[in-house]
Amino acid sequence: MTSSVVVTGLGIASPNGLGAQDYWAATLSGKSGIGRITRFDPSGYPSRLAGEIPGFEAEQYLPSRLIPQTDRMTRIALVAADWALADAGVRPEDLPEFDMGVITASASGGFAFGQGELQKLWSQGSQFVSAYQSFAWFYAVNSGQISIRNGIKGPSGVVVSDQAGGLDAVAHARRQIRKGTSLVVSGAVDASLCPWGWVAQLAGGKLSTSDEPTRAYLPFDRDARGYVPGEGGAILILEDAESAGARGTRVYGEISGYGATIDPRPSMGRPSEQDGPGREPGLRKAIDIALADASIAPGDVDVVFADGAGVPALDRIEAEAITAVFGVRGVPVTAPKTMTGRLYSGAAPLDLATAFLAMEEGVIPPTVHxxxxxxxxxxxxxxxxxxxxxxxxxxxxxxxxxxxxxxVVRAPGSTA
Structure with missing residues (x-):
């Protein structure tokens, strides 16, 4: 029998709340973290809004030696991992080091750190470039730094598949636990709100150019015009259900099913909104695979946390996929990321954490504006x-x- 994999700890860092409690209260009240960028002057760019995390001072949480070694995204990830481990009641030093792993996702790596070092290279010369640039920019750095900080030496890695990466990382963590690893730190945090990262995001052509925070990012709206990026995400502690039970820890729920597909246009390698008619939508197939993996029917699903692209062509594809599986208005759908912006690889782990909090409280958070x-x-x-x-x-x-x-995630004790 395949072992169950459960989530026992949550660490959340979001534009509308630091920590699970603050984030959940903000989300239920409809508080948005989207506003004009303050990290740099955005006036010269066509898009000027983002979901920034206010009040995060890494020096309050981390040793001073880590600050010059790390990008902002890694500092946030380290703190979120600390919170998740504490929430799970886990002291890594008390567990066998090879029985724990770290598997995260990243969409861009440490852009802000990289920009600073490139500026030093161009303006001062190579001798002024930090040796930490060799890894601080890298996609895998969050996994590496979390493992070093906590003495974790089991199966670890990073997944790079943009916004889908957060789910893919958790799925990979689930796979490793089923192979025998007792605990895996998983999820994702991204943070690329710097001029260099901003230009890269603008190049995708899907950022909203509205300057009105309440009308800039509008998935499934009549006036959808693109998305607003954000920073942050969530780190989750995944454990074998038996190991978690033996520890007597609180369980948020189970990772029950997972499905993944890819549907680029073969000749161009572009997303599915540019594909011609007659092709089976990849998103719908991924849903079908996830439901089958969880051994449930569509009628067993109580809520869908939507991807919510905010781009009309992509919104249409997602709406059609949901309707095809669940029927017309057949299941409640929500997109709390309308309060945070799209957090790239951090978005889906934050949605997972939100789903577990929704199960615990018996309430579905809203889509705003x-x-x-x-x-x-x-x-x-x-x-x-x-x-x-x-x-x-x-x-x-x-x-x-x-x-x-x-x-697919389920509350503790749920059965198909």
Whole structure:
């Protein structure tokens, strides 16, 4: 029998809340973290809004020696990992070092650190470039730094599949636990709000150019015009259910099912919104695979956490996939990321954490500021939380290049 993999700890860093408690309270109240960029002067760029994490001072949480070695995203990830381990009641030094792993996702690596070192190279010369540049920019650095800080030496790695990567990393962590690793630190944090990172994001052509925070990022809306990026994400502690039970720790829920597909246009390598008719939508297939992996029917799902691209062509594909599986307005759908912006690889782990909190509280968090396009025929949870018995949730994520991922999570004690 395949062992169950459960989540026992959450560490959240979001534009609308630091820590799980603050984030959840902000999300239920509809508090948005989207605003004009303050990290640099955005006035010369066509897009000027982002979801920044306010008040995060790494020096409050980390040793001073780590600050010059790390990018902002890594500092946030280290703190979120600390919070997740504490939430799970785990002291890594008390566990066998090879029985723990770290598997995270990244969409861009340490852009802000890299920009600073490039500026030194160009303006002062190579001798002024930090030796830490050799790894601080790298996609795998969060996994590496979390493992070093906590003495973790088991199966570890990084997944790079843009916004879908957060789910893919958790799925890989689940796979390693099923192979015998007792505990894996997983999830993702991204943070690329610097001029160099901003130009790279603008090159994708899907950023909103609105300067109105409440109308800039509008998935499934009549006036959808692109998305607003953000920083942050969530780190989760995954454990074998038997090991978690032996520790007597609180269990948020189970990672029950996972499916992934990719659907680029073969000749161009571009996302599915440019594909012609007659092709099976990859997102729908990913949902079907995830439900089958969890051994459940569509009617067993209590809520869908949508990817919510905010781009009309992509919104249409997602709405059609959800409707094809669940029927017209057949399941509540929500996109709390309308309060944070799209956090790249950090977005889906944050949705997973939100799903577990929703199960615990019996409430579905809202999608804010959206006036839904009627042709999508979705049961969107709008503006206010909705009381519900949430036992099973489906989280969707898509990444640039055609990546599609879907994950089913269940409350403790749920059965198919």
């Amino acid at each position: 959206v006036d839904p396009c009627p042709e999508y025929v979705l049961d969107l949870v709008l503006n206010q939380p909705r009381t519900a018995d949430v036992r099973t949730a489906l989280v969707l994520a898509r990444g640039h290049g055609g990546f599609n991922s879907a994950m």
